[in-house]
Amino acid sequence: MIGKLIGAAVGREIDRRDGRGGVKGALIGVAAAGALRRLGPLGLILGGGYVAKKAYDRHKERRTMTGRS
Template identity: 55%
Template sequence: MIGKIIGAFVGDRIAKQTSGVGGATGAAVGVVAATVLRRMSLPAMLALGAGGYLAKRYFDRQSAQGETSTPPVASTVPRKTKTAKPAKVA
């Protein structure tokens, strides 16, 4: 029971820092994460932690390289604009 409360608290805190996830959704994710972690083996937890650390380093390095390189190319897809209907000629 205490684990679910702590998981809900941590999930709520994470939801406040993450866009697109509300407080109640974050609390539910925290409870589910606590349940999943409880059922995982120790090697799986270590692999998950190492994978998360490596992914964070990779994405941080990619964002650091992106700041010094050229800006991304704008989309080449034409925008849809409202066109006036042609006038009827009598």
């Protein structure tokens, strides 16, 4: 279940980067979920790390836009 959630988050990040949304991110998310399951715990760490880094970068960008350091 956690793998599916991380796969969905990866797909959402792909769609955000693309800017258009649609099926591409969903398909990549499904593929990522399958790959994460096959890699086992290492896959969960890699997928979770990717999503966490994207969230951190987005947070950091918002802080610089508002003028806080």
